[in-house]
Amino acid sequence: MDFSFTEEQELFRKSVREFCEKKIAPKANEIDEKGEIPQEVLEDMASFGLLGITIPQEYGGSGADFVTAAIATEEIARADISMATAVYYLVEAGWGFLINRYGSKKAKEELLPDVTKGKTFLGIASTEAAGGSDVAAVSTTMAKEGEKLVINGSKTFISGVREATKYGGGYVTVVKTSPELAHKGLSLCYLPVKDVPGITTNVFKQMGREGISTGAIIIKNVEIPSHYLIGDWNKGFYYAMEGFNCARPLVAAACIGAAEKALESGIEYLKERRVFGSPLAKFEGMQFQVAEDYAKLESARLLVYKAAWMLDQMYTKNRFSHKEINKAVASAKLIAPTVAFDVIKDVLIWHGAYGYTKEAGLEKGLRGVASYIMGAEGAQNIMKLIISRELLGKDFAPY
Amino acid sequence: MIFTFSEDYETALEILAKGREIADSLRLELAAISIGKHDDIEDTYIFCGADKVYSIDSELHADIVVDCLCSLINQYKPELLLIGGTRLGKEVAPRIAQKFGVGCATDCVDFSLEKGEFIVKRFVLGGRFIATQRFLRKPQIVTVPPRRFGKKLDTARTGKIIKTTLKPAQSRVQVLEKKDKTSQMLRIEEADIIVSGGRGFKKKEDLKLVESLAKVLGGAVGCSRSVAADLKWLPEEHWVGLSGHKVKPKLYIAIGISGQVQHIAGIRDSKTIIAINNDPNAPIFKSCDYGIVGDLYEIVPKLTEILQ
């Protein structure tokens, strides 16, 4: 057993950290205040090879494995603890990987180079107003009409709607292609959203992962070319589950990164801040919190990297069953956001009234991480369902 | 014998004063080396402490300085060389040391004699630590930072001026052009008053507040690492800090600068440090003499107005 990263991964972490400290961290407040990631940050990330990092080199990516992708996620979230930049990065890493795996060659050649160049945004559109967690209940339809595919329906709570309509880009979209077949009647397609007849979007005001938008896409008789179908007809459910399994460890890595950064600044603060004649850090009540927060964060971090490593093992060495992957990924996604939220909350409390100010730069971390407790990339209760289904057996699944 | 050399006139006089002290305690002769084309500075060298002045009429190039000093060392076998720690000085000192296979200590801030042994101190590890060093062989070569020590003038002193007949070799480095730095760029290290701005400023234009305060005080404008290196709001000539410019003004005013270790190390030698920052927990308040907690956008204009 060896818990170490490779020399290359260690060096990559150092590189990404330096990059993020130079190019992202100075903009973190601006990203949160203005509610968008400045274009130059995205350009810098693209030229540094971060965007679509898991996409192969032939499409401008780096062909990174998931451990490496998770390292970058963790580092990006350290630099922007609002999670906005990490989310922009990780949905592309997760779903770009999936398009490369199952998309048509024509679609890949057409779409992926623009993603890796930072020209267009690539996201995931699964959730609908009637429900997000129950993917099988998707009601947006797609039908074949001659050479075209025609989509009708709507998607909601979709990350990056404004970015995708501003810069261009689109979504890996879950659609119903055989309504009579429940989850076996789902397919996956690529849905462009910028200047597409029949597409309207709106952006929600939300609790505050401000730097990347969340909104709805209304799809009315939208025609897409047939090569935008991802993989086989009616196999979409399995692809989507695989895509979520790829994205979730990265989501968890982002939460960990944000919380680590918060905890580090909290520790510095406890050492500096004096009350009743001695530093806060000298009080056992604080020390125990520091120790517990560290231990919780470290355990979550191990789950994250184990899940990412298992994915890499599955893709490169055909190890681990889907059941094992499902459990590992869902455990990481279940634990990491909750732990991260608790850690950042503790650090905020240590700072007293100052912690509540925007200036302290901590509250945006709490807002950001919260988005992953509430739902994005699978709600916490769904993670529990996945784990319990694998533990108890399919017969005990409530659906 | 002890040699002193600096092409910078003021520094030459300062190291003569220091050299005199050491020469007296070791009972050695103090010889100033003068290289260049200038008029009658040799007398002043004697007034400032030299017993002898070896004067070389030549162009001033590093190659030539190295050549001349090496010849004189071979001839007079000095125990110690004190070289002014200018950029030229810090190039020639190690070169000479390498020629003779001996050690060299640059930017020495303190000298002492312990049991007849010459001991120097210099800042290391980012200026947070001080190393005490001794030499293993002679000649012992040190450079002394400009403006570190005072000069002493005694016009009653007498000494000997020797015009040498050294014919140094040609410099292998050819100077094509010299461009003076603009006044704005001129040596922040030399400023008596520095007003610096940091990340507390929201945009580049707001640094005008720093400039106008500096103007009122007749000081130079400085900035933190992020302002120069990350945001590039000011040229790096203004960058104060360990990897920027180490400064030692009488008065250093840090506005909106949190006080990272590197910055603190760069201002350590300031006589008085004043900090203006809205974060009461900013580390700068642990490293300043006087601090005021509050919004710089309110404080700085008011302060400038009062001082006007």
Place this chain on the structure above:
Amino acid sequence: MFIVPFVVRLFGCGEVIVDIIVCIKQIYDLGQITVDTATKHPITEGAARKISDFDKNALEEAVRIKEKHGGNVFALIGGTKEAAKEALAMGTDEAFIYSADTDSLGTATILAGIIHKIKYDLILCGEASIDEFSFQIGPRLAEALGIPVLTYARKMELKDTEIIVERNLENRYEVAKARLPALVTVTKEINEPRIPTLLQILGASKKRITEISLEKPEAGVENLSITAIEMKRKEVILNDIEELAKIIMSEKS
């Protein structure tokens, strides 16, 4: 003085290919060095290591010259394989690592010993390491090799068999040139070093790192002690701008 291999190959219409050696020191991240409260000695345990800042500028400049003119870049690194990997990822062709537990005299002697065996046209160093700030290695090494040295370069350009640099001196910039082979020390202004990307890091894993072990050379100075400086400031927090103005006026004079 010994003969230095002088290999400037003319290529095409006056285009010059040069082989460049970059001397690099790996240092502890200064921000991570702590102080032993009892002894006041520095504690480096647990501190991350990195390539000294200006050495990185030297490396970047070498790689840029290589990208423009061709040739090879060799890095001579006082430090570990970790630093070598980083240098290789930044574009160095081959790295040599040695242990640098000595002073400037010792280090320059080691470097000169290694460089004897390498064919080169240009040597680049940072103007100083950011831990010691002694400014010695470049000038000493040039002296040891008997080649011209151009210090404090903020710009540089290769023209035929000459190197032209703009030097940053106290109150002026000086454009100066020397014939190759020469040594140049660079300032931080000369460039912004690239941060290696994942592909560059992975691509560098095949490049060669040679460990060189040499007898410990003679040193010129000995450290008797290294102790933390205690900085005592008044740390008075004022509430009144008028009061601050008064203090400024009295400190100013």
